Amino acid sequence: MDRRSHQGEVSQLFDDITSVALNTAIAGLSERQRVTTDNIANLETPGFQARAVKFEGNLADAINGQHPEQTRVENLETGDLPGQNGNNVNLETELITATETGLQQKLITGTVTSRFGWMASVLKG
C-alpha cells in the first residue's frame, strides 16, 4: 500500500472548507490584534498612519470560489483624516477593534477545539 496516498487521505480530514476557513480566520485575527496594538502604541507619534487588517470579505469570496486556502490577509492604511500632528489614530476605534478581536478569537478558537472534540470522540469509539 502506498504510504503517501494514505497520508493524503488523513490530511483531507483537516482540509475541509470549514477547517481552512477557521484557521484562516485565526491567522487574520492574530494579525489584526498585532496591528491594533501597534496603532495604540503610536497614538502620539507625529505623522503616524493608522493601519487596519482586512480579510473577512476576501475569505467569503474565496469560499464561494471553492479556494479558501487562497485568502489574502491585507494590512492597509486606514486613510482617516489626520489630527494636529499628522497622526490619524482614532483611539476609540482601536479600542473597539481590540475588544471585538479578542471576543472573536475566543469564539473561533473555541469552535476549533470543539470540532477536534468531535473527531476525538469518534476515534475513541
Add this chain to the structure above:
Amino acid sequence: MSIPIAPIGSIAPLAGLGGVSPTGYDASLGGSAAASNVMPVGTSGTGADFASALANGFDAVQAAQTDANQLSVQAATGQLVDPAQLTIATTKAQLMTQMASAIQSKAVTAFNTIMSMQA
C-alpha cells in the same frame, strides 16, 4: 434560555425484548431545521430495524455537524449576528456525536454478547 438537547428516542425492540420509551418528550424543543432532534423510533420487530435506527441516528448527527460547520464559516467570515447560535450548535454536535459513539459501542457490545450465546 435552555439549550435544546435531544432526549434519546425509543429504541427499536430486539426480537423478544421490550423497547425503551421516553416519557414527557417535548417535540417543540427548538433547534435548527437542518438537524433532526430525535433519534427516530424504529418499528417493532427484527434486528434489521435496529440497524436502520442506528443509521438514521447517524444522519441526525451528521446534520448537526453540518449545521455547526455552516455557522462556523459564517463566524469566520464575520457574518454571524449571534455568536450564541454557533456555540449552541457546536455543543449540540459534540453531544450528539458523543451519544452516537456511546450508543454504537453499546450496540456492538450487546450484539456480540447475543451472538456469543450458545444454545
Add this chain to the structure above:
Amino acid sequence: MYDAINTSGTGLTAYRAWIDVLANNIANVNTIRPTSENAFQASYVEAQEIGAGPDGIGRGVTVVDLPKGDPAGDLAYSPDSPLADAEGMVRRPDINMSQQMGDLILAQRAFQANANAVERSKAMYEAAIQIGKGM
C-alpha cells in the same frame, strides 16, 4: 458581528468629537478679533442617527457636520487692546461659558455611558461564547 459593541463605538466617537469641539470653544472664549473681521465662531456638533440594519435596529450615531456659530460676536469696549478700532471696540466671541461647561459635563457623562454599554455588551458576548466550554 458584535453589533452592540459597534453601535456603542459610534457613540464614543461622536461624544469624543463633541468634547473636542467644546474644549476648543472654551479655550478660545477670550479670543479677540478686530471689528473689521468676524469674531471667533463657536463650533457645534451636528449628529444624526445611523439608519437601521436588516433587523430593524438602529446602528448608532454619526457626526455629519460641524456648524459654526454667530460671526458677529459681541462688540465690547476695550480701548487699550492693540486690535481696537477707532472707537475702541473689539469683537468678542459669542460663547456662553456656563452653557459650554454644562455641555461638557453632558458630553463626558454620555461618553461614560457608552463606554459602560461596551463593557456590558462585551460581558454578554463572552457569556454566549462560553456556552459548551469545558465539555
